[in-house]
Amino acid sequence: MNRRDALKLAGISVATTAVSAKETVKKTDLSNAKVMSSIASLPKNGKGVKIVIVGGGWSGLSVAKRLKQYIPDADVVLVEQNTTFISCPISNLWLVGGVELEFITHSFLDAANNNGYTYFNASVFDIDRKKRKVYTNEGYLDYEYLVLAPGIDYDYSAxxxxxxxxxxxxxxxxxxxxxxxxxxxxxxxxxxxxxxxxxxxxxxxxxxxxxxxxxxxxxxxxxxxxxxxxxxxxxxxxxxxxxxxxxxxxxxxxxxxxxxxxxxxxxxxxxxxxxxxxxxxxxxxxxxxxxxxxxxxVRGSKLLEIAGVAKDAINKGEANIDPFTYQVIGDPHVYCSGDSRPMAFSKSGNTSNSEGYIVARSIRDKIQGKKNVWKSPHTECFSAVALNPMRAMSVNTDYQWSESNKSFTFFNVAMMQNWHDKSGTDAGKGLIEWGDAMYKDMFY
Missing domain, CATH: 3.50.50.60 (FAD/NAD(P)-binding domain)
Incomplete structure (x- = not known):
């Protein structure tokens, strides 16, 4: 599949960080001076290795923040097509008036300014892994390391x-x-x-x-x-x-x-x-x-196919990565994180956020020549069942590798399903406190 042909989807909007098929095919030309020009006005936030992250969801935000913590001199750029972050986790409460929009809405600029990396508002339409370039509607970015965290796409084919x-x-x-x-x-x-x-x-x-x-x-x-x-x-x-x-x-x-x-x-x-x-x-x-x-x-973002990092023609919706390091098989300069990964971890905000720590450490260890030591991502999830008072349930879990099954399984699971009594109302309060803590973790 030609990478740009992958975008020909009858005008339907494609993956996060990719512009529409119609716009790309008809108006984008890689020989165009504007597209080919590098982004001279983009400031460097660090004199060290250049790391580009595509996708400003729960995983991409976490990766960007942790990379600056683990590699302070790295020049970290987060590319995200949206101008404002509005959370999918906790949005069910917003649908019925359980929280205000302000609670789930946050600024990408604040996240970048507070954590020392660069937020670049642009849409990615192509990636050249040989030349290590990310092409956007605002120009291209060179990278030494690239993290793809573009989330999911819907699969309506059935x-x-x-x-x-x-x-x-x-x-x-x-x-x-x-x-x-x-x-x-x-x-x-x-x-x-x-x-x-x-x-x-x-x-x-x-x-x-x-x-x-x-x-x-x-x-x-x-x-x-x-x-x-x-x-x-x-x-x-x-x-x-x-x-x-x-x-x-x-x-x-x-x-x-x-x-x-x-x-x-x-x-x-x-x-x-x-x-x-x-x-x-x-x-x-x-x-x-x-x-x-x-x-x-759901399937992984179509950006995986565009970048040539999808598993194969059958499993094109999953990233072809080492499940312990998140590094793309055969390309030591590219990593995939979040809901596009193939491991059977929960596709949840908390899981993707915790993977940010793992991917950032993996890249740091790669740069510093250290042996990578895998650590499980963590899933903490609250589910509301009623409002006024808010009643909720919760689950906490880690994961472990099963050598016999060659797959990951749940580990150290703690489940609370009794929403009837005080534990349910406490979990309702905990849901809001959890959300507030997670937003602070990503943006402050």
């Missing part, structure tokens, strides 16, 4: 079978709400304007972003309907045979608090979506809906 018009309509009219904030804003308006009928939410198969989030969202929207006496129901269509995490606690919430407002459908693998007649078909059921937010399966 629902659309190549029907780009249907995919476009699903993306724009029924967004999943697990990437950019515009999707969340649309879903919030849907909730506020919902009058009656079924509101469909879906849970994808595979290792999707934030395992408990679809169930949390279903509970919070049902809570909103219940308190506002809306004549509707949340229909949660789960591709999996059961709730994927915190099953006991979520089932208790479904049955005890939202029996009249939430219908849970396991093994509901969607075979057809009829948007004109507002119907969803599975092998056994047909469900009508008034509104919906369809969450498809």
């Amino acid at each position: 629902w659309t079978s190549g029907d780009t018009a249907l995919e476009y309509e699903l993306r724009t009219k029924y967004p999943a709400g697990f990437k950019n904030h515009s999707e969340h804003d649309t879903i919030r308006r849907k909730i506020e304007n919902f009058k009656e009928g079924n509101f469909i939410l879906t849970v994808p198969g595979g290792n999707y972003r934030c395992l408990p989030a679809p169930y949390e969202r279903a509970c919070l929207i049902a809570d909103y309907m219940k308190k506002n006496k809306i004549k509707g129901k949340v229909v949660l269509m789960d591709e999996n045979p059961d709730v994927t995490i915190k099953a006991e606690g979520f089932h208790a919430a479904f049955n005890e608090m939202y029996k009249d407002y939430l219908v849970y459908m396991p093994n509901a693998k969607i075979e057809e979506i009829d948007l004109k007649n507002k119907k969803v078909m599975t092998e056994f059921d047909e469900v009508s809906f008034s509104d919906a937010a369809f969450y498809p399966r």
